[in-house]
Each structure stands twice: as C-alpha cells, then as structure tokens.
Amino acid sequence: MNQIRHFDLDLAELKRSLVSMGNMVERSLSIAVEAIIRPTVEAREQCRVLEEQLDTLETAIEDRCHQIIALQQPMAGELRLVIAAMRITSDLEQVGDLAESVAKRASFIARNKGAEIPPQIETLGRLALGMQRHAMEAFITGNLNLARGVITDEDHSDALTKQCYEQLQGLMRSDPDRIREYTHLLRAASQLEHIADVSVSIAEETVYIYKGTNIRHHHEELTGENP
C-alpha cells in the first residue's frame, strides 16, 4: 500500500489553492456577466477587490511551484501537475483581469443609460462562465469528457462573438449617439470571448495533467477525431 508522503500533502495543498483561486475567479466572472447583462455600477468595485486577491494568490502559487520544482524534483504526473499549475494560475489571473474589465465597462454603461444590450451578450457571457466553471471542475475531478466539452464549446463562443459584433455594429449605425456605449459592449464581447479561450487553455492543461499529452493546437488528439 502506498504511504502518504509529506510531499503528497504539499501537492494536495497546491491543488486546493488552485481550486480556491478558481472559485474566486468564478465569483468575479459571475458578477461581471450579471453586470454586463443588467448594467450596474457596483460590480466594478467588487471585481476590483477580487482581482487584487487574485494577483496575490497568483504570485503565491507560482512561488510555491518554483519551490516544489527546486526542492522536490517531482517526476511524471507530479511534475505535470506542478507545471500545469503554473500555467493555470496565470490563466486564472487573466480571467480575473478580464472580468474586472467587463465589470468596468458595465459600470460605464450603467452610468450612461439607454444603450440596448443585445441578447447574444447574455448568451456569450453565460457560455463563458459555464466554460470556466467546467474547465475548473475537469481539473479538480479529472473528468476529461468535461474538458473535451469545454474545448468543443470554443467554436460556439467564436460564433456568438461574431453575432454580437454584427448586432452591435447595427446598433451603432442606428443609434450613433451611443457609439461609446456600444464600443464598450464590443470590447466586453471580445473579452468574454477571450475568457472562453482561456477556459479552453485550462481544459488543455487538465488533459496534460491526466493524460500526459499536450493537445494545444492538436485538439483532435483528445477525441481521436476533429472536435
């Protein structure tokens, strides 16, 4: 029977820290998505506070990974976990940044009322939030089907973003007095699409941890067929 080593406790703690960070990011993203659908001013400050905590956590997790590599010389799956952890923490921090930016735009729109929010923004926001949630759940549980689902959703997020752009361009033409608000919504849509892309990255890292395969740019390796 394998004994539990002190190092196993270290790795478990590392994983728990990533989960905590993921929960914090999900909270921030959830606030930002709700804010862009029904613009509020308060969301910006809420996301800013979370973003500061995420920055601190990112540095701490990164430092811990450096120490683990230097002091423990992990191999095989443990090495993959530590390397992927460094990437995932950076990905999560990026999502936090993007969520804060979306909330900032929502705040602007809330203060300058009257802009029409295309329904595709809500769909895109909820999709991005779902992809982020599923990517982290795949990381926690090792559920590669979930990871696969996140990766295949990327095309859907791309299509929704394109629809948002088309809608917003139409609104800019029909309501030029609100070009600034619609420009902010364009950027918000782009940022939500970027969040979806980062969630795909987390799903790819998860596959790397559990299968040892780097599927970046080679998603067909996950399914054996084109996704």
Added chain:
Amino acid sequence: MTTPSNTTAPTPLAPNPTKPVDSAPGYLSVRKYNFWYGTNQTLFDVSLEIPEKQVTAFIGPSGCGKSTLLRNFNRMNDLVDGIRHTGDITMAGHTIYDPLIEVTSLRKRVGMVFQKSNPFPKSIYENVIYGLRVGGQNSKADLDIAVEKGLRAAALWDEAKDRLNQSALSLSGGQMQRLCIARAIAVEPEVILMDEPCSALDPIATGKIEELILELKKQFTVVIVTHNMQQAGRCSDRTAFFYLGKLIEYDTTVTIFTNPRQKQTEDYITGRFG
C-alpha cells in the same frame, strides 16, 4: 509508517516551514569555531545558529569539514588524538566544553546516527533499550514502553513488533538504520545528528528515512550531513554550504536552492564543481 500529521499547518502556500535566518541565538550555536586535527586546520572561523526543532542540512564537497563539525556537536572528535579547537559551541545557551560537563551525558542529549548502520549484535529489543540500561533503567514495564515508543517514533514498530527478540542483524539495511534511530531516540535526546544516514540505502529505504526525518523534527532538533543535495532540499528547513573548511552560505533551504547569494553556492548546487 503513520500518515504524516499536519499539526503545524502552514498558511496556504507557505513554503516548506522555514523561518527567516537571523542572528537570534539558535538551540545549537557555533561561534567563531576553528578546529584542527593535529596541525591540519579543518574548520575556519565557522559561526552559525541552528534552530530548535528544525532540520538543518550541511552540504559541500568531500573534505569540506561538514562531518567534522557535526561530530563536534557531541564531542565525538574528542576520541581522536591531537585535536584542538578555538571558539565555542553551545547548546541551549551552555557551552558543550564546560569542564563540569560529563561527555557521556552530552552524548545522551545529542544522539547520533551514522552512515553505516551499526546495530549491536543483540536483539531488536535490547538494541533499543541499550542506552536506558546503561543509564540504570531496569523496570521491564518501563523498558517495554520505551521500546514501543522508540520503534513507533522510528516508524519501525509495525515491522518489528512481532520479532523483538530476534537479532537486529536479521533486519534489512533500511530497517537497521531505523533501529539505530530508535536507539538514539529511546534516551530522549534533544538533538539528533545524522551523518549521511541514507548513503548506504536503496531509494525506497531512503524515502522512508526522509519521511521519518520530517516527523522527527516535531520533537527533536535534527542536523544532517548529506552529499545528496536533493535530499537536503526535500528534508531540511535550513542548509549550510561548506567549502574547504569555511561556511560559505547559510540560509533557508528554499533560498539556497532557488536563489543563493554566493556564486560558489550556485556553482555547487548546479553541479559545476563537487
């Protein structure tokens, strides 16, 4: 071996438990220490503070003086003709060179485990209680308790409890080394010195000893000499790098292995010389 307890749970993502290396007095203090074997000086003006209930590793190339310093903590080098020293070593604030100190009592407080395990040609039971018997303890009940306590602390109880009366020489190499640790622990020392305790062991046995070291530091101050830098990284809280009898750098193990201040230290740990 019991699942390691995390009783001193660090704050999330704290590095391996370390404290800032500062000039506060350690449990073991070495002050401007010079040492000679005859006319050959082997330690030059060494000063460092070893904290209580942490693991401190001495690393460095062969002949750098790390084992010499280690053996001076319990004055094992007194057994060598022609030695002399200047400077001082103190434990819990008291010099170990006090003429009123009985060296054997010092060696009870500062136990030692050697590179080559050296169980006595006696039973496992008699090995563990040897130091207690020499100290005058003869109560069977007390000795039985001490044996179980020592063997449990050395993570050997489960493997040895049904064969306590068998010869210690029937144990495997790794088990013998854990028996030697149990023997050292049985007299309830304050410090455990380990001179390359794993160099004669296979990787599995080495792993068990390293896990044991991480448990032992909850009760004892541990100083370990090792040629295996990775072992120092895995097991220790602080690391001292020696070269040609001089202390080159002493800091938290995390710092030594991720961002050493001295180029010599970086060259050594990256394998540029050894």
